[in-house]
Amino acid sequence: MEIGISTFLEATPDPVTGAAISHAERLRNAVEEIVLADQVGLDVYGIGEHHRPDYAGSAPAVVLAAAAAMTKRIRLTSAVTVLSSDDPVRVYQAFATLDGISNGRAEIMAGRGSFIESFPLFGYSLDDYDELFEEKLELLLQIRASEKVTWRGKHRPPIQHLGVYPRSVQNPLPVWIASGGNPESVVRAGQLGLPIALAIIGGMPERFAPLVELYKEAAARAGHNPDTLPIATHSHGFVADTTEQAAELFFPPTQAQMNVIGRERGWPPYTRETFDAARSLRGALYVGDPEYVAEKIVLLRKNLGVTRFFLHVNVGTMPHREVLRAIELLGTKVAPLVRQELARIEAKE
Numbered sequence: 001m002e003i004g005i006s007t008f009l010e011a012t013p014d015p016v017t018g019a020a021i022s023h024a025e026r027l028r029n030a031v032e033e034i035v036l037a038d039q040v041g042l043d044v045y046g047i048g049e050h051h052r053p054d055y056a057g058s059a060p061a062v063v064l065a066a067a068a069a070m071t072k073r074i075r076l077t078s079a080v081t082v083l084s085s086d087d088p089v090r091v092y093q094a095f096a097t098l099d100g101i102s103n104g105r106a107e108i109m110a111g112r113g114s115f116i117e118s119f120p121l122f123g124y125s126l127d128d129y130d131e132l133f134e135e136k137l138e139l140l141l142q143i144r145a146s147e148k149v150t151w152r153g154k155h156r157p158p159i160q161h162l163g164v165y166p167r168s169v170q171n172p173l174p175v176w177i178a179s180g181g182n183p184e185s186v187v188r189a190g191q192l193g194l195p196i197a198l199a200i201i202g203g204m205p206e207r208f209a210p211l212v213e214l215y216k217e218a219a220a221r222a223g224h225n226p227d228t229l230p231i232a233t234h235s236h237g238f239v240a241d242t243t244e245q246a247a248e249l250f251f252p253p254t255q256a257q258m259n260v261i262g263r264e265r266g267w268p269p270y271t272r273e274t275f276d277a278a279r280s281l282r283g284a285l286y287v288g289d290p291e292y293v294a295e296k297i298v299l300l301r302k303n304l305g306v307t308r309f310f311l312h313v314n315v316g317t318m319p320h321r322e323v324l325r326a327i328e329l330l331g332t333k334v335a336p337l338v339r340q341e342l343a344r345i346e347a348k349e
Contacts (some may be wrong), residue, residue, distance in 0.1 A: 001301060001342055003335045004044030005037055005327060006079040006234050006310040009057035012317045015256040021317055023056040027063055029320050030056075034067035036324055038074040040331025046079025046109060046234075046310060051117040054260070061094035061106075068102035076102055079197070079234065079310065080111035080178040084132040085118040087156065088140035089164055096168040104169035109197055110137060111178035112185075128155065134188075137177075141192070144172045176232070179211075186211050190218025195230040197310070204282045205233065206303040232308035233300065236315050237286030239293050239329040240322070246287050251275050253316025286311055290333035297338050298345075 009030055013020040021029075034045045045067075047060035057063065064076040076098060081091055091108065099106035112133045113119075119126050135153045143149055143164050152158040177189035178197045189196040196215050198208055216226035236254065240246035251272065258270035278285035286293050297309050313326050 001297075001306075001338055002043035002075075002232075002308040003297070003330065003338065004042050004046065004075070004308070004310055005033065005330070006046040006048065006312045007033075007057070007314065008048040008050055008055045008312075009063070010054065010253075010257070010314050010317050011056045012054045012253065012257050012260075014317060015252040026056040026317075029323075030063050031067045031070070032320075033323065033327055034064070034074065034076070035070050037327050037331060038067075038071035040328050041335060042074060042327070042331045043335075044075040044077060044107075044308065044310070046077040048079045049082050049113075049118070050115055051121050052115065054257070061098050064106070065098045065101050068098060068105070071102070071105075073105070075105045075107055077107035077174075077176070078109050080109045080113070082113035082115075082118050083110040083136045083140065084112050084129065085122045085124050086136070088136045088143060089159075092140060092143045092164055092168075092173070093166070095173060096166050099168040099170055099173060100166055106168070106170070107174040107176065108140075109176040109178045110140065114180055114199075124155070131155070140175065144168070144175065176230075178234075181208065181211060183211065183214060186215045187218040190215040190220075190224070190226070190229075191222045193219060193222065193224035193229065195232065197232040197234060197308075199234045200284050201234075201236055201312075202278070202284050205235070205284055205300050206282065208233075209304055212304050230307045231305060232310060233304065233306050234310040234312055235284050235286055236312045237293065238313060238318075239286075239288070239290060239311070239326045239334060241289060241325075241329070243288040243292050246289065246326075247276075247279065249318065249322055250287050250315075253314065253318050255316075257316035290329050290337060293330075294334045294337035294341070297334070298341050301338075301342060 009026050011021050011023050011026045037045050047057045051058050060078040095106045095108050148161050148163050149159050150161045176195040176197050179185035180199045219226040238246050238250035255270050279287040286296050
């Protein structure tokens with residue numbers, strides 16, 4: 001069971017003072033977070049790509065590369081790369097470069113993007129939303145499989161027997177499919193035999209069990225062994241020394257940012273009642289002391305069979321020292337408790 005951190009490199013205004021951290025400071029903080037995550041034994045750190053003022057993560061591979069030479073074992077991934085609006089050649093080159101710097105610890109998590117700012121920025125139409133992803137994923141997988149590429153599609157100039165360099169240390173370079181719960185995305189990942197990462201940020205995680213089964217069934221029908229395919233989930237949360245402290249620290253920035261996104265998407269206001277319900281044992285928020293967060297992760301494993309869990313620590317901007325403390329607790333307290341309990345369960349079985 002791998003446990004790690006995901007972030008969008010939030011640079012949102014402080015809900016009390018209104019002051020916003022600069023993008024430059026948030027980027028430097030991220031490098032410090034990755035180094036600490038490596039030191040405390042976490043398995044993976046992921047950065048999501050966004051192109052808007054409240055997030056600093058428009059170039060995840062660059063930030064991850066800055067930390068790669070300062071870390072030893074932690075895996076470094078996008079979470080996600082908006083493949084639909086990017087060039088698969090450049091995506092592969094960036095992450096193959098990261099793979100070289102980190103000596104084989106890079107991964108790509110490819111998604112269609114739940115935020116759409118990158119489409120007009122790079123000249124793509126939302127009318128082609130699904131078609132762009134399918135075509136570009138096809139090209140990315142062809143590039144990772146072969147040094148020389150011949151390819152033709154609709155949304156990018158053709159490639160005629162050209163090499164793509166550098167090549168990754170890992171062969172093949174890991175590519176995950178990220179999904180917010182779309183059945184078509186889950187089936188696609190299964191058919192291709194690619195690992196799946198499910199974003200679970202609302203409702204009850206156990207309700208994603210049918211999607212996991214759909215993924216495994218699609219993989220089996222396509223001739224892949226579903227038992228060997230990694231399954232990850234990504235959920236918001238925060239760890240502190242006490243559950244009360246975690247809730248009080250995490251609620252204000254979470255409410256502020258969720259209401260910003262909610263106004264864009266027509267969601268109802270995010271209230272303390274919503275927050276408290278979500279951090280209950282069966283809810284999608286992993287907020288609490290180490291023992292409580294570990295208990296929720298173990299329950300997630302039982303219900304979905306996940307092999308990797310991402311804790312998205314700061315939904316809105318939080319004090320850097322508190323984020324570092326959460327990462328420390330996740331690595332030194334939560335992860336050992338989860339692994340100890342899973343080992344105990346497996347021994348009984």
